[in-house]
Amino acid sequence: MSDPQDIIKQTRDSIRKSKLLLSDSQNVLDYGKMPPQAVDLEEAVLGAVMIERDAINEVSDILKEESFYVDKNQRIWRAIRALDQKQMPIDLLTVTEQLKKQGDLDMAGGPFYVAQLTNKVASAANVKAHAHIIAEKLIQRQLISTSTEVIKEAYSDTSDVFELLDKAEKNLFSIAESNLKRSSENISDILLSELKELDIRMNNSQDNLNGVPSGFIDLDKATGGWQRSDFIIVAARPAMGKTAFTLALARNAAVDHKKPVAIFSLEMSNAQLVQRLISMETHIAADKIRRGNLEEYEYQILTSKIDGLRNAQLFIDDTPAINVFELRSKCRRLKQQHNIEMVIIDYLQLMSGTNEGKGGGNREQEISQISRSLKGLAKELNIPVIALSQLSRAPEKRGGPPKPVLSDLRESGAIEQDADIVIFLYRPEYYKIPTFDDGTPTEGIAEVLISKHRNGPVIDVRTRFIGKFAKFENLNSFSAIDEYGAISKEKQKQNFITAQSKINKEEEDDFEFKRKHKSEDFSSDSDGPPF
Structure with missing residues (x-):
């Protein structure tokens, strides 16, 4: 005792x-803080899944193993997912047996704890709402973990602040990507939305364009304008005019059609781009603008013609070697603040991927990741994204006219796969080819080759290229100024009718009348014409 x-x-x-x-x-x-958690709801969800056959379908796309804060609840969820993948029934007995097979039964609280879970709820009526709360708690924990790591490194004097910024943004983006997912929609809702959009397009569209106009008539006929969520690649060999062409696209959309456009220039500074835009707008040679070697009349022309550019919503960012996370962040801000309707990137191969794995992997994998991210950006912001790309030397090695093909895209086949439209620029004049296959002279003409078009025709479009001003325009544009600032003979034939002076015409008619009557006077003289 x-x-x-x-x-x-x-x-x-x-x-x-x-x-x-x-x-x-x-x-x-x-004095302390507990990590965000909802243990009671975790138990309620696990219990609901075991007593209701269809409950797993409600929550399987919302929750993952790490969504559960308690370790034993994670183990039970792992067993439930394993049963679901095998298409086996999910109940108290099958879950307990699966935990035994995994060797997790004791670590999961034993049969008693698993049985207790089924008593936590009477039905699975609110299981989806409970699952969303659990998922939100996970996001809070992830944000705390990322923020704590950033704070710790920010206090360290050895940390590179720009790498830290990139890492923080990448981690936050990773949290968003892994947790924020779009749900499926019923086709009736999608049809209703599309019919409303169709009514708007029928009432408001000009020339059957429902996208952002390119400013090139034949190109817009093929594409209907640049469509929302499309990823467009513009590729060419050096000296074909990639930057000039995309500047023309940006200028036409922003100036002529009042569309807000963002340009990310990794190759040229914003000052150089603006000089090119001024040259295109005023038909003053870029080198004269660059040197400031303008005549008085040229300066007056310049100041009078740049009002359209001055008032355009054209945003230029010349950050070098920008990475996909920084680009996405800037585009989101521009979309929110200025509602941009198109993004242009010059050019894709100058972008950098993540900082992870430096020295590992290869450039092809990095370009593939960048390409997929740009397509994702187009879908996320629901705007067209146009990226310039380099070509390999293959076109010039094949022999014959060096027209590019899809396999010439440099460093990654993923570019071809991800793009909705792939456009090549080709100027045979540069290769000293005098005529096209149909006999048309190549002088001052560029071809825009639509080599891939997910939602339309694959065709070749011809445009005019004025080399002195690095300017693309419609082939039948009334502008008749050639690269030397003079009116070209070909444009005279296409756009002008040569008419004689009325005085000259009267003199010719009078001379013809006198000559005719003189010949009639001497026609009966047998001795022949007078001398």
Whole structure:
């Protein structure tokens, strides 16, 4: 029999321990912070899945193993997912048996804990709402973890601040990508939305364009304008005019059609791009603008013609070697602040991927990742994204006219796969080819080759290229100024009718009348014409 004094002592020790535990708990509540969690809801969801056959379908795309804060709940969820993948029934007995097979039954609280879960809820009526709360708690924990890591590194003097910025943005983007997913929609809702869009397009569209106009008539006929969520690649060999062409696209959309456009120039500075735009707009040679070697009349022309550019919503960012995360962040801000309707990137191969894996992988994998990210950006912002790309030397090695093909895209086949439209620029004049296959002179003409078009025709479009001003325009444009600033003979034939002076015409008619009557006067003289 136990000594009463021992019993009293044990009781006092128990009370003391209880007070200490309560004190520690109170200290945590007063001075510490617990990670965001919803343990009761975790248990309720697990119980609902085991008592309701269809509950797993409600929550399987919302929750993942790390969504559960408690380790034993993670193990039970892992067993439930394994049963679901095998298309086996999910209930108390099957989950317990699966935990045994995994060797996790004891670590998951044993059969008693699993059985208790089924008593937590009476039905699975609110299981989806509970799952969303659990998922939100995970996002909070991930944000805390990322922020804590950034704070710790920010205090370190050895950390590179720009690498830290990139890492922070990448981690936050990773959290968003892994947790924010679009749900499926019923086709009736999609049809209703599309019919409303169709009504708007029928009432408001000009020349059957429902996208952002390119400004090139034949190109717009083929594409209907640049469509929302499309990823467009413009590729060419050096000196074909890639930058000039995309500047023309940006200028036409922003100036002529009042569309906000963002340009990310990794190759040229914003000052160089603006000089090119001024040259295109005013037909003053870029080198004269660059040197400031303008005549008085040229300066007056310049100041009078740049009002359209000055008032355009054209945003230029010349950050070198920008990475996909920084680009996405800037585009989101521009979309929010200025509602940009198109993004142009010059050019894709100058972008950098993530900082992870420096020295590992290869450039092809990095370009593939950049390409996929740009397509994702187009879908996320629901705007067309146009990226310039380099070509390999293959066109010039094949022999014959060096027209590019899809396999010439440099460094990655993923570019071809991800792009909705692939356009090549080709100027045979540069290769000293005098005529096209149909006999048309190549002088001053560029071909825009639509080599891939996911939602339209694959055709070749001809445009005019004025080399002195690095300007592309419609082939039948009334502008007749050639690259030397003069009116070209070909444009004279196409756009002008040569009419004679009325005085000259009267003199010719009078001379013809006199000549005719003189010949009639001497026609009966047998001695022949007079001398």
